[in-house]
Amino acid sequence: xxxxxKDHLQIKLKVNGKExxxxxxxxxxxxxxxxNRLGLTGTKQSCDMEVCGACTVLLDGKPVSSCTTLxxxxxxxxxxxxxxxxxxxxxxPIQKAFLExxxxxxxxxxxxxxxxxxxxxxxxxxxxxxxxxxxMHGNLCRCTGYEMIxxxxxxxxxxxxxxxxxxxxx
Amino acid sequence: MPERKLKxxxxxxxxxxxxxxxxxxxxxxxxxxxxxxxxxxxxxxxxPSARVLQIDTKKAEEYPGVIAVLxxxxxxxxxxxxxxxxxxxxxxxxxxxRYVGDPVAAVGAVDEATAEEALELIDVDYEELPAVHTIxxxxxxxxxxxxxxLRPAGQFSDLASISLGNKTNxxxxxxYERGEVEKAFKKADHVFEHTxxxxxxxxxxxxxxxxxxxxxxxxxxxxxxxxxxFAVRAELASIFGxxxxxxxxxxxxxxxxxxxKAYAKVEPVTAALARKxxxxxxxxxxxxxAFKTISRHGTKYRLKTGVKKNGEIVARECEIYWxxxxxxxxxxxxxxxxxxxxxxxxxxxxxxxxxxxxxxxxVPAGALRGYGVAQTTWAVEQHMDIIAKELGxxxxxxxxxxxxxxxxxxxPGDPVDCDFKGGLKTLREAIDWKRERGENxxxxxxxxxxxxxxPSISQAIVRVHPDGSxxxxxxxxxxxxGGKTVLxxxxxxxxGIPFDRITxxxxxxxxxxxxxxxxxxxxxxxxxxxxxxxxxxxxKQLIEMASEILKMKPDHxxxxxxxxxxxxxxxxxxxxxxVIRDQLLGGEVVGVGTFKxxxxxxxxxxxxxxxxxxxxxxxxVEVDRETGEVKLLRYxxxxxxxxxxNPLLARGQSDGSVLFGIxxxxxxxxxxxxxxxxNPNLVDYSIPRFxxxxxxxxxxxxxxxDGAGPYxxxxxxxxxxxxxxxxxxxxxxxxxxxxxxxxxxxxEKVLKALRGKGR
Numbered sequence: 040x041x042x043x044x045k046d047h048l049q050i051k052l053k054v055n056g057k058e059x060x061x062x063x064x065x066x067x068x069x070x071x072x073x074x075n076r077l078g079l080t081g082t083k084q085s086c087d088m089e090v091c092g093a094c095t096v097l098l099d100g101k102p103v104s105s106c107t108t109l110x111x112x113x114x115x116x117x118x119x120x121x122x123x124x125x126x127x128x129x130x131x132p133i134q135k136a137f138l139e140x141x142x143x144x145x146x147x148x149x150x151x152x153x154x155x156x157x158x159x160x161x162x163x164x165x166x167x168x169x170x171x172x173x174x175m176h177g178n179l180c181r182c183t184g185y186e187m188i189x190x191x192x193x194x195x196x197x198x199x200x201x202x203x204x205x206x207x208x209x
Numbered sequence: 210m211p212e213r214k215l216k217x218x219x220x221x222x223x224x225x226x227x228x229x230x231x232x233x234x235x236x237x238x239x240x241x242x243x244x245x246x247x248x249x250x251x252x253x254x255x256x257p258s259a260r261v262l263q264i265d266t267k268k269a270e271e272y273p274g275v276i277a278v279l280x281x282x283x284x285x286x287x288x289x290x291x292x293x294x295x296x297x298x299x300x301x302x303x304x305x306x307r308y309v310g311d312p313v314a315a316v317g318a319v320d321e322a323t324a325e326e327a328l329e330l331i332d333v334d335y336e337e338l339p340a341v342h343t344i345x346x347x348x349x350x351x352x353x354x355x356x357x358x359l360r361p362a363g364q365f366s367d368l369a370s371i372s373l374g375n376k377t378n379x380x381x382x383x384x385y386e387r388g389e390v391e392k393a394f395k396k397a398d399h400v401f402e403h404t405x406x407x408x409x410x411x412x413x414x415x416x417x418x419x420x421x422x423x424x425x426x427x428x429x430x431x432x433x434x435x436x437x438x439f440a441v442r443a444e445l446a447s448i449f450g451x452x453x454x455x456x457x458x459x460x461x462x463x464x465x466x467x468x469x470k471a472y473a474k475v476e477p478v479t480a481a482l483a484r485k486x487x488x489x490x491x492x493x494x495x496x497x498x499a500f501k502t503i504s505r506h507g508t509k510y511r512l513k514t515g516v517k518k519n520g521e522i523v524a525r526e527c528e529i530y531w532x533x534x535x536x537x538x539x540x541x542x543x544x545x546x547x548x549x550x551x552x553x554x555x556x557x558x559x560x561x562x563x564x565x566x567x568x569x570x571x572v573p574a575g576a577l578r579g580y581g582v583a584q585t586t587w588a589v590e591q592h593m594d595i596i597a598k599e600l601g602x603x604x605x606x607x608x609x610x611x612x613x614x615x616x617x618x619x620x621p622g623d624p625v626d627c628d629f630k631g632g633l634k635t636l637r638e639a640i641d642w643k644r645e646r647g648e649n650x651x652x653x654x655x656x657x658x659x660x661x662x663x664p665s666i667s668q669a670i671v672r673v674h675p676d677g678s679x680x681x682x683x684x685x686x687x688x689x690x691g692g693k694t695v696l697x698x699x700x701x702x703x704x705g706i707p708f709d710r711i712t713x714x715x716x717x718x719x720x721x722x723x724x725x726x727x728x729x730x731x732x733x734x735x736x737x738x739x740x741x742x743x744x745x746x747x748x749k750q751l752i753e754m755a756s757e758i759l760k761m762k763p764d765h766x767x768x769x770x771x772x773x774x775x776x777x778x779x780x781x782x783x784x785x786x787x788v789i790r791d792q793l794l795g796g797e798v799v800g801v802g803t804f805k806x807x808x809x810x811x812x813x814x815x816x817x818x819x820x821x822x823x824x825x826x827x828x829x830v831e832v833d834r835e836t837g838e839v840k841l842l843r844y845x846x847x848x849x850x851x852x853x854x855n856p857l858l859a860r861g862q863s864d865g866s867v868l869f870g871i872x873x874x875x876x877x878x879x880x881x882x883x884x885x886x887x888n889p890n891l892v893d894y895s896i897p898r899f900x901x902x903x904x905x906x907x908x909x910x911x912x913x914x915d916g917a918g919p920y921x922x923x924x925x926x927x928x929x930x931x932x933x934x935x936x937x938x939x940x941x942x943x944x945x946x947x948x949x950x951x952x953x954x955x956x957e958k959v960l961k962a963l964r965g966k967g968r
Binding site for chain 2 (some may be wrong): 183
């Protein structure tokens with residue numbers, strides 16, 4: 040990506056477990072850093088105003104809208120993108136559940152959905168349907184009608200609680 | 210249909226592209242980059258109607274980081290107009306702008322931020338012209354005319370004979386008549402007349418439009434989030450005066466389509482800017498720009514029906530105006546096709562239809578899931594309920610009296626292929642129609658029929674490799690509907706090979722053969738038939754080759770479990786792999802299949818529909834009299850799908866389609882003021898969230914295996930959306946006696962109506 044000689048700031052941050060040292064523009068968004076600078080295109084740009092969740096990444100484990108977060112705000116912190124969830128081609132239980140339960144269609148909202156679900160299940164390993172809908176309220180989907188996403192998250196929760204099965208059968 | 214145990218079809222197999230999408234590795238057009246790529250941004254008109262006097266781009270051209278600036282002055286050697294029906298839409302404004310958002314100039318720069326900044330440096334001199342903001346304004350005798358000359362595009366045979374408006378904003382008028390309407394109205398026992406309307410709405414795909422164009426010598430490659438790459442290829446060929454063979458259109462995964470991405474949108478300007486820049490260009494629209502690129506037609510619909518005392522329809526008059534916005538897009542076909550089916554699935558001996566496309570200075574309207582039938586169903590199904598109420602007949606009984614029977618002709622040469630009465634009775638039972646409602650509660654039903662595009666053609670290729678695995682080449686695009694997966698299932702089933710040994714290629718006009726479009730719920734059925742034919746062609750070749758090896762005549766051989774065996778014997782036979790290796794060495798078997806619809810001039814649209822998309826809907830609501838809020842307690846959707854190809858994916862499409870319809874029913878509306886679109890974003894235009902669905906959603910797939918497609922399949926995907934508004938509107942009336950004629954059904958409207966009734 041060509042730069043046109045504006046003032047840059049040097050920041051350090053951990054991305055998907057790996058330390059990175061980068062020069063960022065003062066007004067660069069975390070979304071631009073992830074997609075353009077790091078080439079991690081799983082995180083998507085959509086509404087541009089923090090209401091759709093397609094740009095969700097985890098910042099120190101908490102879901103944030105990367106399109107309205109400055110890259111500079113992530114300095115000395117840790118971010119997780121969808122690419123950081125699975126080990127090479129082995130799916131995380133949440134991803135497995137989404138596949139089995141049909142929790143995605145066009146896939147554009149899906150990275151954001153999965154990361155938000157991850158944060159939810161870390162906070163609350165046994166959520167009710169209501170709790171899932173409320174926690175994930177900031178993630179929009181135009182394809183699924185949400186029912187099968189809820190079912191996917193419930194199935195993911197079950198997989199993650201049923202520890203032994205997860206570690207063995209994956 | 211012979212009994213056959215299906216192994217792959219009708220199984221809930223996970224998406225073929227599932228891994229990629231879940232891992233975040235799936236590449237959408239916006240994720241792609243090319244070496245030397247330049248980022249494009251578009252300068253748009255701030256006026257709904259104006260002459261463009263002068264465009265001064267000098268400062269923008271000199272801005273550091275700007276590679277190229279594009280305006281009408283770069284179009285001397287090309288045809289700068291495009292459009293699938295009329296070539297009425299310029300790549301960039303030529304003499305005029307016709308809506309707020311109409312593209313005027315484009316800048317390509319080293320990054321998006323620089324391109325945006327350079328846009329501010331372009332000086333445009335506009336002279337405002339009168340604007341027409343509504344259908345009524347546009348139809349006035351002295352109304353300002355948006356398009357003085359209309360050129361037919363000549364791309365599709367069904368639009369070959371469209372008539373051209375002359376100094377009017379009526380872009381197209383579809384007329385159909387049978388019987389003697391006036392006479393029948395006079396003889397009717399009762400005549401009812403009502404008007405309904407719907408506002409423009411937007412698709413709100415999470416992925417806005419995006420394209421990348423690259424010129425290499427005299428060849429052009431375009432990656433685009435596009436539902437019909439071949440149609441776009443044809444447009445580009447016309448614009449740049451190039452042979453089709455020199456243009457390559459690639460459609461990666463789409464982040465939602467829903468009709469927004471059918472037919473050229475952002476590809477022409479991207480290709481033109483790339484040509485000027487001498488470097489590849491990517492233009493990725495923002496969500497706001499997507500709102501200002503395409504929309505769904507607003508409508509005004511006057512319906513008049515004459516009935517006998519017993520409710521039997523004797524005559525129907527349909528007069529519908531479609532708000533076309535500034536350009537025709539594919540809306541010209543829509544106005545014909547949805548005009549044609551607007552009377553509903555009923556027996557109407559005396560019928561008159563007048564369906565008008567009317568230009569206004571607003572965002573152009575085109576295809577949106579349902580293709581006009583959602584708007585007509587909103588009117589027709591409420592009209593039917595009002596008639597039922599006036600006659601003192603149960604709404605379902607009224608319909609049962611008038612619904613067409615299977616194989617009865619909807620119009621000459623166009624018979625229906627489903628059991629409407631059976632479907633409605635199934636719904637009636639499922640929704641427990643006869644039970645007492647409860648206070649402030651009501652139930653409503655709706656049904657409809659929708660034709661798929663005809664004429665139409667789909668082609669497919671199956672390549673069987675030397676190890677017996679296979680690749681399917683199909684230009685059906687994957688926009689979440691699961692087309693690539695279902696077609697792979699059909700290929701696997703037909704070839705008798707396991708699903709995990711099939712690969713399906715990306716849609717690429719230089720690789721995958723012709724498909725009309727991924728629209729109109731047609732891909733499982735019509736591309737599915739092409740895939741079956743391709744597989745059958747491959748099997749025929751395998752048998753012929755096997756006959757050489759086994760020294761038996763081909764008609765003594767058959768295929769069992771992907772082995773070629775002697776008919777009627779229990780011998781093991783020979784594998785595909787052995788046959789191919791023996792006869793073709795390292796080569797492969799290539800099977801080709803084409804599906805083509807039949808023409809018939811007696812059919813009003815020129816060809817009968819290969820299948821009808823039909824669904825039945827039932828809603829149960831509870832109304833809060835304090836706030837006017839309509840709560841969806843229960844919603845039942847019953848699409849008549851013929852045969853479910855993949856239960857998991859089918860349910861997903863059905864669920865999503867219903868909620869899309871709920872959004873359009875209860876909240877979605879593009880709001881204009883003096884031509885300015887006030888809510889072109891997801892904050893001010895609200896689409897359904899996690900908590901906005903019905904409390905209980907039930908799906909009933911009607912599978913009578915009576916479709917024209919593989920294994921008796923028909924199309925689905927739009928049917929669950931189409932009747933939502935009418936079912937809810939009818940339920941609302943059943944609950945509290947309030948009838949809304951103009952979508953959306955907001956709490957404010959309901960409350961106002963309740964207060965008006967003095968409750």
